Amino acid sequence: MANETQKVGTIHFPFPFTPYSIQEDFMAELYRVLEAGKIGIFESPTGTGKSLSLICGALSWLRDFEQKKREEEARLLETGTGPLHDEKDESLCLLSSCEGAAATPRPAGEPAWVTQFVQKKEERDLVDRLKAEQARRKQREERLQRLQHRAQFKYAAKRLRQEEEETEHLLRLSREMLETGLGAERPEQLESGEEELVVAEYESDEEKKAASGVDEDEDEDDLEEEHVTKIYYCSRTHSQLAQFVHEVKKSPFGRDVRLVSLGSRQNLCVNEDVKSLGSVQLINDRCVDMQRSRHEKKKGAEEEKPKRRRQEKQAACPFYNHEQMGLLRDEALAEVKDIEQLLALGKEARACPYYGSRLAIPAAQLVVLPYQMLLHAATRQAAGIRLQEQVVIIDEAHNLIDTITGMHSVEVSGSQLCQAHSQLLQYMERYGKRLKAKNLMYLKQILYLLEKFVAVLGGNIKQNPNTQSLSQTGTELKTINDFLFQSQIDNINLFKVQRYCEKSMISRKLFGFTERYGAVLSSREQPKLAGFQQFLQSLQPRTTEAPAAPADESQAGAPRPASPLMHIEGFLAALTTANQDGRVILSRQGSLSQSTLKFLLLNPAVHFAQVVKECRAVVIAGGTMQPVSDFRQQLLACAGVEAERVVEFSCGHVIPPDNILPLVICSGISNQPLEFTFQKRELPQMMDEAGRILCNLCSVVPGGVVCFFSSYEYLRQVHAHWEKGGLLGRLAARKKIFQEPKSAHQVEQVLLAYSRCIQACGQERGGVTGALLLSVVGGKMSEGINFSDNLGRCVVMVGMPFPNIRSPELQEKMAYLDQTLPRAPGQAPPGKNLVENLCMKAVNQSIGRAIRHQKDFASIVLLDQRYARPPVLAKLPAWIRARVEVKATFGPAIAAVQKVSPTFFFLRVSPPRDLISHCLLSAQFHREKSASS
Numbered sequence: 001m002a003n004e005t006q007k008v009g010t011i012h013f014p015f016p017f018t019p020y021s022i023q024e025d026f027m028a029e030l031y032r033v034l035e036a037g038k039i040g041i042f043e044s045p046t047g048t049g050k051s052l053s054l055i056c057g058a059l060s061w062l063r064d065f066e067q068k069k070r071e072e073e074a075r076l077l078e079t080g081t082g083p084l085h086d087e088k089d090e091s092l093c094l095l096s097s098c099e100g101a102a103a104t105p106r107p108a109g110e111p112a113w114v115t116q117f118v119q120k121k122e123e124r125d126l127v128d129r130l131k132a133e134q135a136r137r138k139q140r141e142e143r144l145q146r147l148q149h150r151a152q153f154k155y156a157a158k159r160l161r162q163e164e165e166e167t168e169h170l171l172r173l174s175r176e177m178l179e180t181g182l183g184a185e186r187p188e189q190l191e192s193g194e195e196e197l198v199v200a201e202y203e204s205d206e207e208k209k210a211a212s213g214v215d216e217d218e219d220e221d222d223l224e225e226e227h228v229t230k231i232y233y234c235s236r237t238h239s240q241l242a243q244f245v246h247e248v249k250k251s252p253f254g255r256d257v258r259l260v261s262l263g264s265r266q267n268l269c270v271n272e273d274v275k276s277l278g279s280v281q282l283i284n285d286r287c288v289d290m291q292r293s294r295h296e297k298k299k300g301a302e303e304e305k306p307k308r309r310r311q312e313k314q315a316a317c318p319f320y321n322h323e324q325m326g327l328l329r330d331e332a333l334a335e336v337k338d339i340e341q342l343l344a345l346g347k348e349a350r351a352c353p354y355y356g357s358r359l360a361i362p363a364a365q366l367v368v369l370p371y372q373m374l375l376h377a378a379t380r381q382a383a384g385i386r387l388q389e390q391v392v393i394i395d396e397a398h399n400l401i402d403t404i405t406g407m408h409s410v411e412v413s414g415s416q417l418c419q420a421h422s423q424l425l426q427y428m429e430r431y432g433k434r435l436k437a438k439n440l441m442y443l444k445q446i447l448y449l450l451e452k453f454v455a456v457l458g459g460n461i462k463q464n465p466n467t468q469s470l471s472q473t474g475t476e477l478k479t480i481n482d483f484l485f486q487s488q489i490d491n492i493n494l495f496k497v498q499r500y501c502e503k504s505m506i507s508r509k510l511f512g513f514t515e516r517y518g519a520v521l522s523s524r525e526q527p528k529l530a531g532f533q534q535f536l537q538s539l540q541p542r543t544t545e546a547p548a549a550p551a552d553e554s555q556a557g558a559p560r561p562a563s564p565l566m567h568i569e570g571f572l573a574a575l576t577t578a579n580q581d582g583r584v585i586l587s588r589q590g591s592l593s594q595s596t597l598k599f600l601l602l603n604p605a606v607h608f609a610q611v612v613k614e615c616r617a618v619v620i621a622g623g624t625m626q627p628v629s630d631f632r633q634q635l636l637a638c639a640g641v642e643a644e645r646v647v648e649f650s651c652g653h654v655i656p657p658d659n660i661l662p663l664v665i666c667s668g669i670s671n672q673p674l675e676f677t678f679q680k681r682e683l684p685q686m687m688d689e690a691g692r693i694l695c696n697l698c699s700v701v702p703g704g705v706v707c708f709f710s711s712y713e714y715l716r717q718v719h720a721h722w723e724k725g726g727l728l729g730r731l732a733a734r735k736k737i738f739q740e741p742k743s744a745h746q747v748e749q750v751l752l753a754y755s756r757c758i759q760a761c762g763q764e765r766g767g768v769t770g771a772l773l774l775s776v777v778g779g780k781m782s783e784g785i786n787f788s789d790n791l792g793r794c795v796v797m798v799g800m801p802f803p804n805i806r807s808p809e810l811q812e813k814m815a816y817l818d819q820t821l822p823r824a825p826g827q828a829p830p831g832k833n834l835v836e837n838l839c840m841k842a843v844n845q846s847i848g849r850a851i852r853h854q855k856d857f858a859s860i861v862l863l864d865q866r867y868a869r870p871p872v873l874a875k876l877p878a879w880i881r882a883r884v885e886v887k888a889t890f891g892p893a894i895a896a897v898q899k900v901s902p903t904f905f906f907l908r909v910s911p912p913r914d915l916i917s918h919c920l921l922s923a924q925f926h927r928e929k930s931a932s933s
Contacts, residue, residue, distance in 0.1 A: 013028075013056050013060050015052070023053045025649075027057030030057035031061045034061040039619075039636060040649060041628050045652075046623040049654075051244055056253070059365075069229075229391075232387070234370060234374045234393070235394075236403075238263060238267060241338070245368055246338065248336055258365045259368065261369070262357050262358070263357075265283050270319055271317055285566075328349050333364060391616055396622055397625070398623075398624055400620065408574060408577075410599045412571045414457055415592070417568065419564045420568055421447060421451065421454070423564070424510060427443075428447075443506070446501075454592070456483075457470070457588055458588060465593035470595060475586070477808050478583065478584045479580075480575060494576050495576055498573050511563035511566070574599035577599075581602055582599055583599075583600045583812050584597060584600070585808055602816045603820075605638035624848050627874075629837065634834075660857065661860070662876075663884075663885055664865075664886045664887065665693065665861060665890055669693065672686070673865055674690075674865055676690075677799075681710075682714075684721065695730050699734055700897055701794040703769070704758050707795075708775050708776065708777050708801075712776050736770075737771075737774065738750055738754045740779050744780060750773075755791060758770050778801065782846040788851075788856050793857075794859045797846060800839050801839055803838050805835065814829075814830075815831065817829075836875070840875040843862075843876075
């Protein structure tokens, strides 16, 4: 269909077709938020064209912003003067925001000539900055020459220091040889390829800066390419990002916008040797190590060091070629490409897509990337992402708080602690004589930390954790400072230890060491290392006996496990969080191997604050954002965002009002009040009521019915009760019954069988009119699966899925919110609101599986009288809340379904869709979701 330009007010929005009115409202509000530099919370139900609205609205603003900037720059450079005082409101603010300096506010009552003089001075300064910006390339070339001269001077001074150190070292060595005998202390000769396992000589950042006298970071910043104003769009999975890129291609901006897609090394690596490692951490470490090998090789060739211990190096990556990566960058910016196309281009050009895509960030107008890359500060910095005065759009943001919390919460087991300690101890015994004093100091500190972590759990680091029974069991929760004092590690600088682990890559060296000596052992060390391997094997978690897959199949598909120290490094980093923002949970189980230390992040806003502080505007969007109070309070208010800067926008659905029937049923067929609380839900009469209601609904609703329960265990209990009482047989007479599997690998199989059954029942007239899928809230079927058309003509929610209130994590979070957030008059405490919001957020995600496009239709049945409470109803999505009917008894409810059944289900023909391929796409989402988690 031809592109059309829609005019909303004074703004023109190009659109691939005539938009819905709610899309026009969405784009206009989005434009205003970006123009005013605010924080927007946007809710647009699935099927309303949210992605296209985001694309066309945001890129229209960027188009106008760039146009205004070009016009103002051209006018200022042409005239040599700035705009007059009454004309400068928009243009001067536009340019001053780009230059990072705002106009100086003048006090009221100043003489006009003073105001005019200051204004003229500001305008002249602005013109000077614009002229200086155009001459920046020449300055960079001159700076580069100066840096080269400086590097030559530094090299000469360094060579002189090396010669002096070399002479002193030889003199000391000769004295030692004379005293103790020739070669008595010489380190043992290493085997081929073993040199790369030894940690390189370590210098802290302070020592490097003091030795060189020059801040290298400043030099690199001066030479870095300038970032244009851009939009960062992030979502959860790579399939969602690929779908967004596909929508950009279809939009009127598809040919002109400069877009680059970012991804992890696991998704973008084209080096098969590295990709075959499987583990994300191992792939990252090997890639970084290969780049370091390249730099050290180049540095060694330039300096021709006479003193060099290492004879063999890790081979540099053949795809890390700057010339080819530059060509890949240009290709990526010339035409819109998704991750798969970028990967294919990298293989064809023999250039690394991972690093090549990062080279494209400065010049890109639209950067598409996953959540983790934007929300994690270290990853953001490593990728070269700059947020100053940029726009960030976070899509599918309903679980944004949980995502940030999960990214910065870490759990380590006693087994991992013991295993890491044993590996590191053996490593030091093997290579101790080759390590410098600084390395030995930090390695001993890490060993001390591991020993104290095991001791605080009540174990002994020298014994097998599987055979250690703990005298004290239970869960204990501590503040970070209390945990450090109790563990007796408060005297260790964890920031320096964390930096050492990052720079030295000790976890990767340790993994290579343990992997090497699992297969290749020298004859002299065979007894010692064989016992070490046997001990390591005993630390692995024991599993119950089960039919094993063939060795070649199981080993080929499974990724190799990372070193336990890699996981522990994350825990050490978490302990550097501010004391009030996190807690440490000590969980002591029967044995040490099952006991755990867990860091719980209480304040996700501490990691989100930098994003909202640096960005020009932030947009948090999703299909179901209710309840939004969590975003306002936990994420934005705690991050220091003023309430006036936050804008909420929620649009309705494009479906006709008659296409959805939301019902709240307060009592069952026998007038039993429906209240599936934790105390009452397992009563036989409650389970019977739910079964009889489901039987009646299945009798009048054709196609697919999806029923959600609060947990897997409750679903198992209800299924067993129905089977014993005969209700399951009555249900099976109307619908073929499927259950959601616990294993993510079986989701695709169940979805295919479910969709095929519905498709077959639609073609054949018989007693069975479709299928019934028994699912779990928060499980595999409650998010990311689209039960559109016949796959979900009715969604039933049994009870309210409140989280476990006895959970220590939830109790601590509630207490933290009660202490931190103010309590509004007449409202529940913030902690209690959190529990209710978590429940309703899960409900909204589950019932949102139905109604996926304009011509779709379904009924939504909420089985619990608590849904009728006004505070609970207020937390449903607006487009559902406006049409909810509360039924005190079951009779009027089933009558409402029967009344609309002839037109609602049978006379309305849904658009033809390939249900099987639709389920395959949904299963793909969960494969990616499981991989990312």
